[in-house]
Each structure stands twice: as structure tokens, then as C-alpha cells.
Amino acid sequence: MSHPASGATAPGSTAAVPAIEVRALCKTFGSNEVLKGIDFHVDQGEVVCVIGPSGSGKSTLLRCVNRLEEPTTGTVMVEGIDITDSETDLDDVRTRIGMVFQQFNLFPHLTVLKNLTLAQQRAKRRSRSEATEIARRNLAKVGLAEKADAFPAQLSGGQQQRVAIARALSMDPDMMLFDEPTSALDPELVGDVLEVMKELAKEGMTMMVVTHEMGFAREVGDRVVFMDGGVVVEQGKPEDVLGNPQHERTKLFLSKVL
Numbered sequence: 001m002s003h004p005a006s007g008a009t010a011p012g013s014t015a016a017v018p019a020i021e022v023r024a025l026c027k028t029f030g031s032n033e034v035l036k037g038i039d040f041h042v043d044q045g046e047v048v049c050v051i052g053p054s055g056s057g058k059s060t061l062l063r064c065v066n067r068l069e070e071p072t073t074g075t076v077m078v079e080g081i082d083i084t085d086s087e088t089d090l091d092d093v094r095t096r097i098g099m100v101f102q103q104f105n106l107f108p109h110l111t112v113l114k115n116l117t118l119a120q121q122r123a124k125r126r127s128r129s130e131a132t133e134i135a136r137r138n139l140a141k142v143g144l145a146e147k148a149d150a151f152p153a154q155l156s157g158g159q160q161q162r163v164a165i166a167r168a169l170s171m172d173p174d175m176m177l178f179d180e181p182t183s184a185l186d187p188e189l190v191g192d193v194l195e196v197m198k199e200l201a202k203e204g205m206t207m208m209v210v211t212h213e214m215g216f217a218r219e220v221g222d223r224v225v226f227m228d229g230g231v232v233v234e235q236g237k238p239e240d241v242l243g244n245p246q247h248e249r250t251k252l253f254l255s256k257v258l
């Protein structure tokens with residue numbers, strides 16, 4: 001199968017291809033059936049927030065999108081490319097997907113700038129000067145231009161997470177996946193990170209965001225997907241799912257978090 005030349009931004013026929021399309025996805029760990037037939041998609045330019053109780057399979061779903069987890073059965077398409085196909089160049093697909101986790105996963109022994117340039121030089125084959133220019137641009141974007149020479153430990157958790165976002169952006173991803181990016185942060189540091197994510201959304205970035213921040217989901221999400229027990233229970237516009245949930249399980253969950 002031929003790959004579209006430049007994914008999301010290619011003109012014409014690829015425009016209607018979803019950024020992410022998951023069909024009948026099942027994932028088991030031993031005898032633990034964690035995903036029980038998930039149908040899920042994110043359109044290009046769409047912001048989809050995934051909510052649900054701890055253990056419902058949100059992270060596993062997100063991790064299946066770039067095959068950090070191997071799906072047991074079902075298909076996962078990224079920009080029309082079946083990533084479960086053994087013929088697929090997984091490295092190529094992964095360079096299109098920026099990931100941000102709860103733990104920031106910065107290299108502690110490298111400066112902020114080096115954290116941002118390393119993967120660009122290795123995976124994108126950029127020169128040091130080009131990588132540095134792109135890194136500085138993205139640091140400015142997340143409000144941390146002056147921290148280029150700092151080490152991660154010298155930054156607050158919120159700043160470290162913004163560095164992690166800038167690092168992902170420096171790879172020019174077509175889409176960004178966030179797995180509870182603010183859950184490890186002190187409450188007063190959450191806002192700055194959400195603000196950066198909101199700006200990204202405004203610029204049209206395609207985003208899948210696993211989050212417990214219902215305010216963010218309501219304000220920034222185009223769609224909210226509620227998962228429980230390895231299935232998608234309910235999804236729709238934020239005001240519908242959060243404001244007028246149809247299922248008992250959604251109501252119960254929201255009564256605990258809102």
C-alpha cells in the first residue's frame with residue numbers, strides 16, 4: 001500500500017482520512033481483558049478528550065495508537081496507514097505522533113535545549129543549528145525561552161511538562177497525544193500547561209487528550225469520549241456528555257469528578 005506523501009497536510013484525497021481510526025480494538029494482558037472492542041477516531045484538526053475512571057483502559061488505548069502496546073485484535077489506522085500491518089514503517093508513523101505523558105521523561109543530565117535538539121538531530125537528521133533554531137522557537141512558544149540552558153531539575157513540574165510539549169512539537173508532529181499531562185503537577189502549575197495545550201488546539205493541532213481536567217475538556221474539546229471497563233460508553237459534544245450524560249456509568253463518574 002502506498003503512503004500519502006505528507007500525511008495530514010497533503011491536499012486533495014487525504015483530507016478526509018481521519019488522523020486516528022481505531023476499529024474493534026481488543027487488548028488483553030494475560031487473562032485481563034483491558035480493551036473490549038473499541039471503535040474510536042480523531043479527525044484531522046479535532047481535539048478529542050478521553051475521560052473515565054482509573055483502570056478503564058485510557059492509557060492502553062492511547063498507547064496502542066503508536067504501538068507502544070501491541071493490539072491483541074482489531075485495527076489501528078494513523079492517517080490511513082494500518083500500523084498493525086507488519087509491512088508498515090513504524091518509525092515513520094511514529095515521527096508523525098507527538099506524545100506527552102504524565103511523567104515528563106526529560107533527560108535529567110541534558111540541558112533543556114539539548115533535550116529538544118537530540119531527537120531532531122537523530123530522527124529528523126537536522127543539523128545542530130537548524131535543530132537549535134526550531135528548539136528555541138518552540139521553547140518561546142511554551143513561554144520558556146529563557147530556560148534553554150537550565151537542567152530539568154532546576155525547573156518546576158509545570159515548566160518541565162511545557163519543555164516536554166516543546167520537545168514533541170520540535171519533531172513537527174501531525175498530531176499530539178497527551179496522557180494525563182497535568183496529573184502529576186501541583187494544582188497551581190496546572191493552568192500554564194493547559195494554556196499551552198489550548199493554544200495548540202487553537203492553531204488547529206490534532207489532539208487526543210486523556211485527562212481528568214473537565215474544564216479543559218468542556219472548553220477545548222471538540223468531542224468527549226467516556227470510557228469505562230474497556231469500552232466506550234458514551235461520546236459526543238462536551239456539553240452533551242458532561243452536561244447531560246445519558247448513561248448511568250457516565251453520571252456516576254461525573255458525580256465524582258465534577
Ligand code: ADP
Pocket residue numbers: 029032034052053054055056057058059060061
Ligand atoms: P487507565 O489509563 O484508564 O487508568 P490503563 O490503560 O492504564 O487504564 O489500564 C487498564 C488496565 O490494564 C488496568 O487493569 C491495568 O492494570 C492493566 N494494564 C495496563 N498496562 C498493563 C501492562 N503493561 N501489563 C499488564 N496489565 C496492564
Ligand code: MG
Pocket residue numbers: 058059060179180
Ligand atoms: Mg492512564
